[in-house]
Amino acid sequence: MDDILATVRRLVRDRVVPAEAEIEETDAIPDDLRRMAKEMGLFGFTIDEKYGGLGLSVVDEARVVMELGYTSPAFRSMFGTNNGIAGHVLLLGATDEQRAEYLPKLASGEWTASFALTEPEAGSDPSSIRTTAYRTGDGWVIDGSKRFITNAPLADVFFVFARIGDDAGGISTFLVERGTPGVTVGPKDRKMGQAGAWTADVGFDGVVVGPDALIGGEPGHGLSVAMRCLAHGRIHIGALCVGLAERLVDESVAYATSRTQSGRPIADFQLVQGLIADSYTDYLAAHGVVMEAARRYEAGTDVRIAPSAAKYFASEAVFRVADRAVQIHGGSGYMRGNAVERLFRDARLFRLYEGTSQIQQVIIARELGRAARRQPKT
Numbered sequence: 001m002d003d004i005l006a007t008v009r010r011l012v013r014d015r016v017v018p019a020e021a022e023i024e025e026t027d028a029i030p031d032d033l034r035r036m037a038k039e040m041g042l043f044g045f046t047i048d049e050k051y052g053g054l055g056l057s058v059v060d061e062a063r064v065v066m067e068l069g070y071t072s073p074a075f076r077s078m079f080g081t082n083n084g085i086a087g088h089v090l091l092l093g094a095t096d097e098q099r100a101e102y103l104p105k106l107a108s109g110e111w112t113a114s115f116a117l118t119e120p121e122a123g124s125d126p127s128s129i130r131t132t133a134y135r136t137g138d139g140w141v142i143d144g145s146k147r148f149i150t151n152a153p154l155a156d157v158f159f160v161f162a163r164i165g166d167d168a169g170g171i172s173t174f175l176v177e178r179g180t181p182g183v184t185v186g187p188k189d190r191k192m193g194q195a196g197a198w199t200a201d202v203g204f205d206g207v208v209v210g211p212d213a214l215i216g217g218e219p220g221h222g223l224s225v226a227m228r229c230l231a232h233g234r235i236h237i238g239a240l241c242v243g244l245a246e247r248l249v250d251e252s253v254a255y256a257t258s259r260t261q262s263g264r265p266i267a268d269f270q271l272v273q274g275l276i277a278d279s280y281t282d283y284l285a286a287h288g289v290v291m292e293a294a295r296r297y298e299a300g301t302d303v304r305i306a307p308s309a310a311k312y313f314a315s316e317a318v319f320r321v322a323d324r325a326v327q328i329h330g331g332s333g334y335m336r337g338n339a340v341e342r343l344f345r346d347a348r349l350f351r352l353y354e355g356t357s358q359i360q361q362v363i364i365a366r367e368l369g370r371a372a373r374r375q376p377k378t
Helices: 002-026 031-039 058-068 073-083 089-091 098-108 221-256 268-298 305-334 339-351 356-376
Strands: 113-116 133-135 139-150 157-165 172-178 183-185 199-209
Touching: 002 058, 002 073, 002 268, 002 339, 002 356, 031 073, 058 221, 058 268, 073 089, 073 113, 073 221, 089 098, 089 221, 113 139, 113 183, 139 172, 157 221, 172 199, 172 221, 172 356, 183 268, 199 221, 221 268, 221 339, 268 305, 305 339
Parallel strands: 113 157, 133 157
Antiparallel strands: 133 139, 139 199, 157 172, 183 199
8 A cells, every 4th residue: 555655646746746737727637647547547546456446445545535635636536536426326336237347447547437416406405406317118318407517528427316207216326428319518617726627517308328327227226325425525525635735734834934034934933833833733633534534434433424524624624724825925825826826726616515514514413413312311
């Protein structure tokens, strides 16, 4: 595992960090970085080895993602869905035949996957999705629209969550390949930050798929699988925030020790020291809560509260760290071309996706309340 971490760290710091300005300017990941990611197995580091992945545990996954978080989030986003919420739909909910057919394509990077859950009126509450699937012969017809779908402009396959038309089967997940008649992908969204990570709307208009497109083979399991995938993904995103917080602390310290004011490095001034100390403490605390959540998830002792707490704390913490980094850099931190200005915009998204901070608060409090009600009365 140490060799994997060292290899990922070298790739990130020696190749991706120097390419950050290019990624920002072109809104794309350079082809050579995509190729290196495939060669290193980064498209499938959480997927079982028997399907061509690296088979990392949740704890080791968190450690790898922290290294990936040190640079532009778009680099990790390129293969994050394969490892995270899309790949885990197959790992957690698919038949053996579906896993054998599709997981090797995700693990190798042959396919880039998209997790098509969010809709114009269904984001934080997946149970309210309106996309429908009706039986036709032995297959299905899918109608609906999805919004803010990561990797949609380049996805080879969409994992589509839809409500069974008569609602008898609840919400189910369908695997829909790009190019299937009736699938349309809108233009790339114009975002505040995270250039190079593409999102877009996706439409499904009378899309016909065969019976083998239904993940798991039986309808009605989509929502439970989605919630389990999202819980795992929250640890993943929390780890990403930790890596970015580390980078921002490093940028802050490097600037404060080299920038002089009144003949002294600004790192000598106590108010600047306070900003740095608070940021480093936030980084360490986020690191601790994410690793503890990963350990609990892996042990099966807490697969709901801890992932939400990790994502909530780490995403809020990294934004505080990013804000302080801009403050430490002063006017130059507000200028385009400065790493902390770009990373400030990148960090803002983490408080929104994989469930907003407010949704994490609701989950944490609700689950604690349920646990308390289950305790025997004394």
